[in-house]
Amino acid sequence: xxxxxxxxxxxxxIVIVWACVLLLVDLFIxxxxxxxxxxxxxxGLVAGLAAAVQQLGMQEEAFGxxxxxxxxxxxxxxxxLGVGLFAVMQSYDYIRRKGIERGEYYILLLFTLSGMxxxxxxxxxxxxxxxxxxxxxxxxxxxxxARPDLQSEEAAIKYFLLGAFASGFVVYGxxxxxxxxxxxxxxxxxxxANSPSVLMLLGSGLFLVxxxxxxxxxxxxxxxxxxxxxxxxxxxxxxxxxxxxGGFAALLRxxxxxxxxxxxxxxxxxxxxxxxxxxxxxxxAIAQSNIKRMLAYSSIAHAGYVLVALPAAANxxxxxxAIRAALFYLxxxxxxxxxxxxxxxxxxxxxxxxxxxxxxxxxGEKQPALALAMAIFMLSLMGMPLTVGFIGKFYIFRAxxxxxxxxxxxxxxxxxxxxxxxxxxxxxxxYMKSGEPQIRSEGWLKIAVLLTALGTLFFGVLPGLLLEFxxxxxxxxxxx
Amino acid sequence: xxxxxxxxxLVTFAPxxxxxxxxxxxxxxxxxxxxxxxxxxxxxxxxxxxxLLQFDRADGDLQLVARANWFQLAGVNIEYYLGVDGxxxxxxxxxxxxxxxxxxxxxxxxxxxxxxxMIFFLLLEIGMVGVFLALDLFLFYVFWEFTLVPxxxxxxxxxxxxxxxxxxxFFLYTMxxxxxxLLxxxxxxxxxxxxxxxDLIAEGNIxxxxxxxxxLAFAAAFAIKxxxxxLHSWLPDAHVEAPTAGSVILAGVxxxxxxxxxxxxxxxxxxxxxxxxxxxVALLAVIGILYGAAVSYAQKDVKKLVAYSSVSHLGFxxxxxxxxxxxxxxxxxxxxxxxxxxxxxxxxxxxMLYERRHTREMDAFGGLWKIMPVYGALTxxxxxxxxxxxxxxxxxxxxxxxxxxxxxxxLGSPLFAGFAAVGVILAAIYLLYMFQKLFLGPADKDENKRxxxxxxxxxxxxxxxxxxxxxxxxxxxxxxxxxxxSVDKVMAVLQAVTMAVR
Numbered sequence: 001x002x003x004x005x006x007x008x009x010x011x012x013x014i015v016i017v018w019a020c021v022l023l024l025v026d027l028f029i030x031x032x033x034x035x036x037x038x039x040x041x042x043x044g045l046v047a048g049l050a051a052a053v054q055q056l057g058m059q060e061e062a063f064g065x066x067x068x069x070x071x072x073x074x075x076x077x078x079x080x081l082g083v084g085l086f087a088v089m090q091s092y093d094y095i096r097r098k099g100i101e102r103g104e105y106y107i108l109l110l111f112t113l114s115g116m117x118x119x120x121x122x123x124x125x126x127x128x129x130x131x132x133x134x135x136x137x138x139x140x141x142x143x144x145x146a147r148p149d150l151q152s153e154e155a156a157i158k159y160f161l162l163g164a165f166a167s168g169f170v171v172y173g174x175x176x177x178x179x180x181x182x183x184x185x186x187x188x189x190x191x192x193a194n195s196p197s198v199l200m201l202l203g204s205g206l207f208l209v210x211x212x213x214x215x216x217x218x219x220x221x222x223x224x225x226x227x228x229x230x231x232x233x234x235x236x237x238x239x240x241x242x243x244x245x246g247g248f249a250a251l252l253r254x255x256x257x258x259x260x261x262x263x264x265x266x267x268x269x270x271x272x273x274x275x276x277x278x279x280x281x282x283x284x285a286i287a288q289s290n291i292k293r294m295l296a297y298s299s300i301a302h303a304g305y306v307l308v309a310l311p312a313a314a315n316x317x318x319x320x321x322a323i324r325a326a327l328f329y330l331x332x333x334x335x336x337x338x339x340x341x342x343x344x345x346x347x348x349x350x351x352x353x354x355x356x357x358x359x360x361x362x363x364g365e366k367q368p369a370l371a372l373a374m375a376i377f378m379l380s381l382m383g384m385p386l387t388v389g390f391i392g393k394f395y396i397f398r399a400x401x402x403x404x405x406x407x408x409x410x411x412x413x414x415x416x417x418x419x420x421x422x423x424x425x426x427x428x429x430x431y432m433k434s435g436e437p438q439i440r441s442e443g444w445l446k447i448a449v450l451l452t453a454l455g456t457l458f459f460g461v462l463p464g465l466l467l468e469f470x471x472x473x474x475x476x477x478x479x480x
Numbered sequence: 481x482x483x484x485x486x487x488x489x490l491v492t493f494a495p496x497x498x499x500x501x502x503x504x505x506x507x508x509x510x511x512x513x514x515x516x517x518x519x520x521x522x523x524x525x526x527x528x529x530x531x532l533l534q535f536d537r538a539d540g541d542l543q544l545v546a547r548a549n550w551f552q553l554a555g556v557n558i559e560y561y562l563g564v565d566g567x568x569x570x571x572x573x574x575x576x577x578x579x580x581x582x583x584x585x586x587x588x589x590x591x592x593x594x595x596x597x598m599i600f601f602l603l604l605e606i607g608m609v610g611v612f613l614a615l616d617l618f619l620f621y622v623f624w625e626f627t628l629v630p631x632x633x634x635x636x637x638x639x640x641x642x643x644x645x646x647x648x649x650f651f652l653y654t655m656x657x658x659x660x661x662l663l664x665x666x667x668x669x670x671x672x673x674x675x676x677x678x679d680l681i682a683e684g685n686i687x688x689x690x691x692x693x694x695x696l697a698f699a700a701a702f703a704i705k706x707x708x709x710x711l712h713s714w715l716p717d718a719h720v721e722a723p724t725a726g727s728v729i730l731a732g733v734x735x736x737x738x739x740x741x742x743x744x745x746x747x748x749x750x751x752x753x754x755x756x757x758x759x760x761v762a763l764l765a766v767i768g769i770l771y772g773a774a775v776s777y778a779q780k781d782v783k784k785l786v787a788y789s790s791v792s793h794l795g796f797x798x799x800x801x802x803x804x805x806x807x808x809x810x811x812x813x814x815x816x817x818x819x820x821x822x823x824x825x826x827x828x829x830x831x832m833l834y835e836r837r838h839t840r841e842m843d844a845f846g847g848l849w850k851i852m853p854v855y856g857a858l859t860x861x862x863x864x865x866x867x868x869x870x871x872x873x874x875x876x877x878x879x880x881x882x883x884x885x886x887x888x889x890x891l892g893s894p895l896f897a898g899f900a901a902v903g904v905i906l907a908a909i910y911l912l913y914m915f916q917k918l919f920l921g922p923a924d925k926d927e928n929k930r931x932x933x934x935x936x937x938x939x940x941x942x943x944x945x946x947x948x949x950x951x952x953x954x955x956x957x958x959x960x961x962x963x964x965x966s967v968d969k970v971m972a973v974l975q976a977v978t979m980a981v982r
Contacts, residue, residue, distance in 0.1 A: 321554050364637075365593070384629065385622035394618075394666070395553060401666050409666070413659035420655055424632075424648055432636045432644050464551035 001063070008062035008069045011052040011077050012117045018044035019110035026103035034101045035092065041106035042088045045081050045113070052077035059476050061123060065185050068123035070476040075327055075469065076120035076249050079334060080242060084113045086338045086448055087238035093442035094234040094345050100146050108145075109238070112138040116246035120253075123476075125174045125184040125207075128250045132170060132214070135246050136163050139239060143231040151352075155230025162223040166213030169206045176203030186258040187478040196262050204259050204266060208273075214247030215303045218277040225284075228296035233348055233355075236292065237341030240299040241334045248306055248330060252323055256313045257475045267314030271408055274311060277304030278415040286422045291344055291357050294422060295337070298381060301419060302333055308396050308412060312403040320474065322399040328470035329396050332380075332388035332459065339452030340377040343370060346439050346449065354438060357426055361435025370439065371430045373453040378423040380456045383416045387460035391467075484544045487531050488562040491572065492609045494524040495579075495602035502598055510594045514587060517598035521580040521605065528576040528609075535569055540965030542615065542678060550619070556673050561616040563678075566966025567743055568612045570813060570959065571736055574820045575612065577944070578732045579605045582725040584941050585828055589724055589835055590638060597638060600630035604729065611737050617665045617675040617745075621658070624701075624741075627734065628654055631726065639721040646721035653714040657704035664697035668749075681748045681973065688752050695753035698746050699761075705738030708761075708798060709768035712791045719787035724831025727783070731790050732824035736816045739797045743809065747801070748970055751977040754804065758890040761802040766899045769795035773906035777913065782833070782840045785914055786826045789866065792903055793819045799900055800881035803891055804974055808884025809967045810960055815877035817959070818952065822866040822874055825945045829859050832938055833918075836931050842914065847923025852933040856919045858942050863915050865949045867907040873952035878904060889978075 006013065022040055029036050056074045061067065087109055095101045115135030122128040140163060144156025178184050180199035181192035212220040228236045255266055281301025288294035309326035313319040347354045347363075363371040380387035393416065397409040459466045482490065498520020502513050535543060542563035550560045564572065583601060590597050607630065610623030628651055636647030667690075669675050672683055686694065704711045715735075719727050747754045772792030779785040797819065800812030832855070834840050849856040861872070868874035882904075886897035923929060934942075952959060 324554075364596075368596075379629065385625045390622075390625075391553075394662075397663070398554060398666050398670065401663070402670055406663070406667075409663055413662060417652065417656055417659055420652060421648070424651060428636065428644055428648065431633065432647075462551065463553075467551060467553060 005062040005067070008058075008060055009067055009121060011048045011055065011081070012114055012121060014048040014051055015044060015081075015110055015117060016114035018047070019107050019114060022103075022107050022110065026107060029103060034103050037103040037106045038088050038092050041110055042085060044110060045084045045088070049078065049081040049085075052081060056472055059474075061476065065187055066124045066127050067121050068476050069121065071472040071474040072253065072323065072327070073120045075473040076245065077117050079245060079327070079331055080113055080116045080120070083238065083242045083245070083334050083338065084109065086452070087234065087242070089444045089448045090237055090338070090342055090345055091234040092444045093440070094445070095145075095232070097350060097440070098146060098232060100232065105142070105145060108138040108142050112136075112142070113242070116242055116249065119246045120249040122250060122253065123186050125177065125186070125254070128254065129167075129170055129174060131246075132167060132250070135243065136167065136214075139235075139243060142235045143227055143239070145235060146232045151230040152232060155227045158223050159227045159231075162213060166210045166220070168210075169213070170210030173203045173206030173210060176200070176206065179203070186254065189258045190260070190478045196265065201262065201265055204255070204262055205269075207254065208251075208266060208269065211247050211251045212273065215244050215251065215307070216300050217273050217303050217307055218280045218300065221277070221281070221300045224300055225293050225296040228299070229290065229292045233292065233341065233345050236296075237338055237345070240295070240341070241337050244299065244303055244306075245330045245334070248326065252310065252313065252326060253475070255310060256319055256323065257478060260316060263314040263316070267311045270307060270314070271311035271405065274304050274307035275408060275411045277301065277307055278411055279304075282415045282418045285419065288422070289357055290355055291360070291426070292355055294357065295340060295344070298419070298423075299337065301415065302337070302381070304415070305393065305396055305412060306330060306333075308400050308405075308408055311405060311408065312399040315403040318399055318403040321402065323475065324470050324473050325392075325395040325399045327473045328467065329392035331466060331470060332392035332456075335452050335455040335459065336377050336380040336387070336389050339373065339449060339456060340381065342445055342448040342452060343374045343377065346370060346442070346445055347437060349438060357429055359435075360426060360429045360437060361433040362430075363437045364431035365434065366437055367439055370449065373449050374430060375427050376453050376456055378426050380460065382420045382423045385460070386457065388456050388463065388466070389460070391460060391463045482527075482530055482534075484534055485546050487527070487534060488544050488546050488564060488613050490527050491524065491531055491576070492562065492606060492613060494527050495520050495605045497523070498602045499599050502595060502602075505595065507595045510591070513594050513598050514583070517602060518580055518583050520602055521576070521583055524605065524609075525576040525580055528573055531564065532569065532573060535564065535962075537566075537962050538965060540566060540969040550616075556669055556675070558618045559616040559676055561619060561676055562613040563615045564613060566963035567813065567970070568740065569962055570817050571612045571733075571740055572609055574736070574817050575605065575608045575733045578728060578820060578824055581824070581828070581941050581944065582728045582732075584937065585728065585831060586723070586725045587937060589831065593637065597634070600633050601725065604630040604634070608729075608733050608737065612740060615677045617668060617677060617680075619675075620677075621662060621665055624737065625655075625658060627737070631730065631734065634726040635718055635722045638723040638726070641721075642717070643721045646717040649714050650718040653704055657701035657711075660697040661701035664694045667694065677745065677749070686750065691750040691753040692756070695746055695750040695757060698741065698750075699757075702738040702741035702746065703764075705741070706735055706794050706798060707738070707791065708764050709771050709791065709795070712768070712772075715791065716784055716787045719790075719827075720781065720783050724827060724834070727827040727831070728824045731787075731827055732820040735790060735794055736820060739794060739801065739812065739816055742798070743801055743812070743970070747804070748973045751974050754802070755890055755974065755977060758802045758804055758888075759892060762799050762885065762891050762896045765795040765798035765802065766896050766903075767795075768792065769799070769900050769903035770906065773903050773910060777906070777910040780842055782842055782914060782918070783827070783830050785910065786823060786830060789907065789910065790819070790823055792907060793823065793866075795903065796878055796881050796900065799885050799896060803881070803885040803888035805884050805888055805890070806964070806967050806971050807880055808888060809970060810963055811877055811880025811884050813963050813967070814952070814956065814959055815881055818865075818873045818877040821945050821948055821952075822862055825862040825942060825949075826866060828941060829855070829862060832934065837927065842917040844925065845918045845928060846921045846925060847919070848928065848931070849919040850923050851928060851931050854933050854939065858934070858939075858946065859919070860915065861946060861949065863911045865953070867911045868904055871953050873949045873956075876952060876956045
């Protein structure tokens with residue numbers, strides 16, 4: 001381990017070391033002043049963000065190839081840290097009013113974030129697994145953070161059991177791949193796998209299943225609605241954006257850069273998974289009356305849209321653009337979805353009420369600004385122009401058509417049409433039904449809604465900056 | 481004179497000024513909000529007149545072009561690209577002309593949430609003008625989809641009893657068509673590395689079988705919007721539930737976005753497919769003419785009758801466009817304007833009646849001529865214009881369309897024109913039937929006896945439309961002159977294809 005190794009993983013290092021330090025510091029912060037932990041956690045994230053921005057444009061390996069720092073890593077790190085900051089902002093008041101304000105909350109958040117960041121750094125399957133566990137374990141705890149609330153506990157145990165199951169798939173897949181290639185390093189696999197062997201195929205298949213669980217792709221999505229509904233809303237908001245992006249970070253990197261020889265196998269498979277995910281997520285969302293469940297199915301559907309990039313990337317010529325499209329989509333989705341969840345948090349009441357879509361009745365008249373923001377998020381989720389959601393879909397379907405997958409793009413637009421139905425229902429209830437919605441007036445939450453709404457609109461009208469940023473997401477090439 | 485490069489941007493975004501002012505006004509000050517909206521739309525109209533003054537009618541090319549890079553996506557420039565030519569200039573003017581009229585018509589009709597209403601209305605105007613001016617496919621799609629959102633709210637918040645159903649149906653139906661167009665736009669962008677329509681037309685050379693698919697994908701979006709039979713079922717719901725001003729704009733302008741789309745994109749971009757599909761489109765158009773007329777006759781609700789008559793009238797527009805000769809296309813464009821004026825006015829008149837009587841059932845009226853003579857006279861003129869009486873605007877448009885389709889090589893048969901002509905007669909039947917039910921006969925219903933005739937505001941709303949109705953009917957030459965050179969350019973593209981086929 002050299003100094004150079006340490007500087008390459010600086011953003012990750014800052015977050016995880018800061019988490020360990022905070023663990024101790026938190027002991028000395030009195031119970032009624034846990035807000036300090038939040039501020040300290042946020043400060044750590046800002047420091048990590050500064051380090052991550054410094055790494056834009058780097059193309060390097062460290063720790064003997066175990067760690068990769070390239071454009072892809074830097075873009076994802078900035079996304080994760082940004083999402084982390086929003087999560088702190090949204091949790092600050094929420095966990096206090098829920099009566100679950102404990103210092104560990106923010107520390108666990110930092111740990112899971114560091115797992116996501118390591119995911120984007122991984123240049124070796126073992127590191128992928130390590131990152132996956134670092135990402136998942138704190139999230140299991142966070143999902144059950146509202147204990148002794150039964151729903152929250154149920155969510156945690158469900159998430160844990162299925163997550164552990166998924167991890168098993170990943171480990172077994174890695175073992176088979178190791179059996180086929182005698183290595184776990186991504187560069188080594190590229191060099192070793194000349195012809196696709198059965199072991200290799202099975203291994204990569206299991207790997208796809210395991211990560212499919214993490215990103216909530218159909219048919220590995222069963223846990224999502226229950227966990228999203230049961231977990232404290234602020235955790236769900238973070239999970240639906242961060243954990244998903246974390247899963248995709250590994251999925252795209254490993255398949256596109258380490259298994260190019262197998263592309264003719266995983267390409268069609270990913271295509272079907274993407275199509276099914278888009279279709280089922282959107283169709284099942286129609287039937288939901290609870291906003292958390294609706295957004296849960298919606299997040300499954302959006303995993304499907306991101307997944308469109310994977311079969312497109314099976315085509316080596318389209319791959320770089322497909323990766324960028326996927327990252328752009330994830331960033332746009334982060335803005336939109338965090339915003340939508342911030343509105344949900346604003347309307348949620350202490351007893352867990354205010355979570356039915358019907359509870360939004362009259363919001364358009366009584367709280368025009370909040371309703372407008374929610375309408376913008378809904379329009380962005382369905383992919384209407386002038387929102388970042390539209391540019392994301394445009395970009396990702398473009399990649400699909402470029403790769404000759406016109407029918408997959410067709411599934412994408414048709415399912416977007418289906419999604420319009422249930423997103424519009426929220427708008428209908430807000431603007432066209434009358435009611436007396438009760439909202440919380442909390443400073444940080446308001447700022448979160450405002451920032452995400454502005455971001456959703458701004459990058460929908462002038463996406464140039466964000467496109468350029470996502471354009472930096474390049475893989476370090478393993479071909480010598 | 482305004483700098484030619486920015487005038488189209490001004491026409492498009494002038495209503496935004498009104499939106500910003502309204503945003504800071506307190507919601508209770510209804511009259512101030514209405515006045516601001518009216519002034520903003522009048523300013524937009526004035527700017528559009530300035531645009532007309534700078535427009536060179538002898539030039540068939542795109543004029544007053546504003547072109548700048550918007551952003552780059554995957555190495556392809558997406559441009560902010562506006563331009564106007566003979567195909568679009570009249571439609572832009574129609575939009576800026578009808579919007580202040582529609583706003584004025586809401587003065588007493590919209591009392592709730594006036595602030596939001598006016599904001600949505602002005603935003604809608606931006607979207608509509610943008611649709612007619614955009615020359616980059618991406619930009620066009622943005623404007624196209626953007627018009628959905630304000631119209632959705634206009635129907636859904638201020639509409640009739642079944643407004644939510646109608647609003648969602650309108651939204652989903654239209655979106656269903658446009659997503660297919662989006663795929664076609666993506667394909668074109670990938671194939672040509674550009675979204676600029678004039679560049680795509682200049683490059684041409686899209687293989688025939690792919691043209692078929694692209695034509696159909698664009699046609700799906702436009703045919704739903706027009707609406708062509710059998711994709712029209714959203715229209716009666718949307719019209720009946722929409723507030724009067726919404727109906728005026730919906731019929732007057734939004735439907736023209738569909739016919740304009742065929743003219744601007746389908747015909748010049750995919751001329752090969754357009755020639756092949758022309759008889760089929762014409763067939764649907766003629767079915768629409770006859771079907772719309774027949775269903776109109778069966779209606780008991782005046783507004784529904786007028787709504788279905790739109791299906792019939794827009795059939796004429798489509799028939800004219802797909803005659804694919806210059807007479808047909810010119811007639812089609814003029815008929816778009818005519819329908820905007822006549823049907824817009826009819827919806828205004830129906831709205832005025834509804835405001836007084838709160839019903840639109842024809843059986844509830846009768847003998848209104850004696851009670852409301854001014855209203856009756858104005859309605860008579862508009863009705864006659866709508867059914868195509870010589871001397872009024874409808875006749876000029878329909879006659880030119882019939883002439884064009886009768887001689888059309890692309891259609892290959894005068895039968896289309898023959899059946900369409902039957903539609904003219906049917907229009908006379910259902911419109912006169914409506915007029916008779918409302919105005920003639922004994923005034924035997926007590927509720928109707930106290931109805932007040934039109935006030936000055938309402939007359940002021942209608943008079944500008946009537947002036948144009950007479951102007952186009954008596955002296956249509958300047959209107960044809962505006963569009964002729966651009967129509968000739970479209971014809972040149974088409975002739976190149978028919979030459980190649982031979």
